[in-house]
Amino acid sequence: MAEKHLYLSLIPQALIGSMLEPEAFGSYYAVGAKAHVKGEAIFFEVDPAFRSEDFPFHLMDERCITQPDGAPKRSVYLSIYRVLSRIPVSALGNLYLVTNDGKTLELPRSVYLPEPGGRLHLYQEFCPITPMVASRSEPHDFCNAITDPSHPVHVPRLVFSELRIGELAVDPQNGAADDLPYTNLAHLRDVLYELKYNDTKPSKLVLKQVKEGVLYRMVQGGFYVGDQTDFAFYRFPDHDELENRYRGWWRSAQVTALE
């Protein structure tokens, strides 16, 4: 009997029960059973012992069972709305990044060491909202601020990553930016400039919604999930490590989609 897994998908949000191992689930979730679709995915493995009144876990016993033909059950959706906010960070296991092509990279939790301040940051949020935000705050402080319920604009819990901005991190006005892939670089410069020199706010919106998917090549540090009480860091391998240890995933992650 195959083990049952719980997965928290972030794009789109869903809590899914499955008898597939994470890598097989990632492939299935991205390209489907017949590989006729494609689409990036990010998901956490959730502690299988996690239980909550918020979700119909009885469906796991009823439906997440071996199929009559002997095949493992691939997916049983338990919820598709406000899922992240109802699962504590402590219940989240490894993070899985899945390419369009269905290749899965596993990221275990790492120790987070805050970086000394002084530079500017750019964050791509994945769940529950998907904007791009510039900030003076390092990741932990940023997460604290955005999940602060006393602030009118907040979310209960957030998954995000930091993106490289090269020289703009210290010199938004004159720093070289030609090789950055972000749309509307002039606007990004303006926002960073305001943050550095004028604005009193710690963070400013750069883009309401990122449509290009995950810019893995630009990920700096790694991925973060947190709220007011808990914070977890998933280190993203550096480019050499990606090239040498995770080449299959890395090559797939860099394929350009034209549509």
Added chain:
Amino acid sequence: MNEPVFWIAPIAALLALVYARIFFKEMLRQDEGSALMREIGGHVSRGAMAYLWQQYKIMLAVFLALAAVFAVLAYHFHVQSTWLPATFLCGGFFSALAGYFGMRTATQASTRTAAAARTSLPDALRIAFRSGAVMGLVVVGLGLGNIVFWFILASLLIPGSDTGETHRMVLITTTTLTFGMGASLQAMFARVGGGIFTKAADVGADLVGKVESGIPEDDPRNPAVIADNVGDNVGDVAGMGADLFESYVGSILAASALGAAAFMHDPSLQIKAVVAPIVIAGLGILLSILGVYLVKTKEGADQKQLLDALGRGINSSAAMIVVVSLVFLFLLGMPNIWGIWGAVIAGLVSGVIIGRSTEYYTSPSYSPTRRIANQAEGGAATLVIAGIGVGMLSTAIPVLTVGAGTLLAFLFASGFDASQMNQGLYGVGIAAVGMLSTLGITLASDAYGPIADNAGGNAEMSGLGPEVRARTDALDALGNTTAATGKGFAIGSAALTALALIASYVEVIRMELIKAGTTVLQLGHGGTVPTDTATLTDFMTYYSVNLLNPTVLVGVMVGAMVAFAFSGLTVQAVGRAALLMVEEVRRQFREDPGILQGTSQPDYERCVAISTLGAQREMVLPAVLAVIAPVLTGLMLGVAGVIGLLVGGLSSGFVLAVFLSNSGGAWDNAKKHIEAGHHGGKNSRAHRAAVIGDTVGDPFKDTSGPSLNILIKLMSIVAIIMAGVTVSYSWL
């Protein structure tokens, strides 16, 4: 043969084949790698051979049919050389044989190069380059060997005539020119068919594999990946080899024919002038073999050191031919030694400048390609506009170089006396020979490219370690540079060869007029001149070849149009063949989900077969256009119209070839520049624009551009072959 130095040529040709065999055997002794590497290599090798076999079957039918037509024209209508059916078949056969050896070597060498890269960069470079040298040496060995064979045979069998020994030598050299027809038509099939095959596979693999399904380059799940690898060999080994085989043979034959015409007044000088280009080519072979041994590098070499290693071999051969050809001309006792030597230098230097110009306009190390990459930030439209602009501008240096090289060669060889038209044109022929004299090693560097590229693909598909891929990537990057330079060299040599062939055309017309009984030319104003002693200027006067003659002007315009129509046909052919490939890859993905999941193997052979059939079907019309245009023009507009056609075709075809090759190359490298992390790198908006530009440029740089080289030479050689028909049946 009265000139003992002549025997250098057959010895050199033989040595080229001996060394090709040595390098081939040496390559076969190398480790072929793991079972998976052998399996992948086997797919590519079988695909390449299946393509060649299919192409050769079609060619055999076409060649036999045309040989029958030529036989009827020669033996029944007496408007054709009786040698043509045999020389035509022979030219085609040996060009095809060179392509076969080159492909067989390249496809087997790529696996062994990948296997060697597991432990050593110098070993991998040595295997890849010496395997490329097999193609280079087989082309020059078979090319020069055949020229020598037909020259000796013609010397033995063509009897002397009433007009004396000098007239006989003109007849011998114009007869051996017919060998070029078979080589030229084979080259057309190889270049156009190979170009369509390679781009149909490439575009099909990219569009469905990468863009639609999101799987990376060289991924074994892509059904078209083997066809793509086969295409690299079909286009850049067999296609390029046949192209340069034709240029090599054509330039030597044309120079000999022009030499025979230039020194008709002195039989002892005439034979020296005929022999000189043949022997210079032979010396070039010997120095090419020497150059191959100079290509070596050390472990951990960077890109510049690898490039230096290749440059050492090529440049040393070129430098040595400069010195050796001067010594040879002294020993031969040619008149105006320094002038003829100057023509050799003019050709060599022109080749180097065109190669450098191509590199400047297409390499991401220089500003033109970087500017195109910069324009990618504005989207696909601005990138395409920028690429077209760079491609157009890039025509200036090659055109001016060939122009300057032609003029200098003409002036040097004529002793700066423009009235010495025949000697001057002989210089132009010698310049073409000079440019191609070290073809053995320059073609080795071209054929090396797909071997290194396929080795990288094999390493990727076999899942070899990062250090191995780093080595194959370094070799592949080097191959990209040599390929760009090689394309420029092929275009430049084609232009110079075509020019020499056009000049030879008049000599063939002389022979045909004499054969048709026209012993005296009426020059107007009551003046006459005997046909056998008439100068080129007399022929121009006789046929009213001047720019005010409407038949010449119409010929020029038709020639220019043919180059564009031919390009249009080949570009459209790629589109159609690629669509078939796209549908096949989609079908395989749709019908077998296990392919994308990596649990079942795609049907690689089916994709190879589709590209093969697409290429065979689509290459017919462009080839027919190239053959039929000079024939119809000759019948409708006469000799003046044909000369106009050839000049128009050469002018527009040469410029268009440079434009298409360089714009396509620049788009390709602009994409690579962005992928290296500039302008947002992979997946950025600029990259998406660059991918579109690269796809648009694919048929430009690898199908239409290189095929135009053949068009301009094939039209000249068809005009030469059909000169008898033109003289006898022209309506004007």
